[in-house]
Amino acid sequence: MSEGEDGSEAARRDALSRALVEEGDRLYALALRTTRDPDLAADAVQEAFASALEKRGAFRGDSRLGTWLHRIVFNKSIDLLRRRRRYVALPEQEPEVLTPEDVRLAHGAPWARPPEELLLGVETRGALERALDALTPLQRAVFELKEAEGRRTDEVGEILGLSAGAVRVHLHRARLRLRVLLADHFRGRRGDGPALEVQP
């Protein structure tokens, strides 16, 4: 028996303590990527653990405790953004197919082929962080879980409450936007020519 499956408070605290050690950084990373605000991210993680402590036996079943905690952290992050009116649900959350806007972005000019040291350098990583600001919270969450952490698509779907197809489309959409947003960085310039406008 593990993960507090016996439902006792002591077992639940032990399971959550282990999860804090093993999953703490990833839980915080998901909250920070989603909210882009360290204070909100900390609040989301704290509220998630508080909820987990209160919900006796709620992590019984098929879901791993870590997956369940990720789901609570994501939901808390979105709740906090909504409470601060920083997040409005967009139509992008519904369709599982690419939109004409996605197609338009895909037709943007390709990157100048960056040498590997530029592609993976500190400046590019900084540019990526700035580009992530232009994505929606959901796109950033998909990006964190799938692209940065390399989780399985079905697991990402379980955390975010999406079908596997929707996860793939959101990730693809995030990649297309990041590609456009980073294009100027690789050309070594900003704003000295026509650039594709990126909408959420």
Added chain:
Amino acid sequence: MTCDELLRQLCDYADGVLPESLCDELQRHLAGCGPCQGLQDDLAALARLCRCVEPPRMPKDLRRRLAERLGHTTA
């Protein structure tokens, strides 16, 4: 397969769930289409970049507060 059709299949292709027959078709299109190959190369480069990004770490004071709340002095 047209360029737009390829774009719609690319997310399944990247995730390894595109049926084999469509994979062959997609790869044939990529081999003969510079813009689509450019897109695919960019997305592959972006994936390499993403794997190098340092993940954010939980601040120590937050970790300490949570550990205390869970009844442990350290975590």
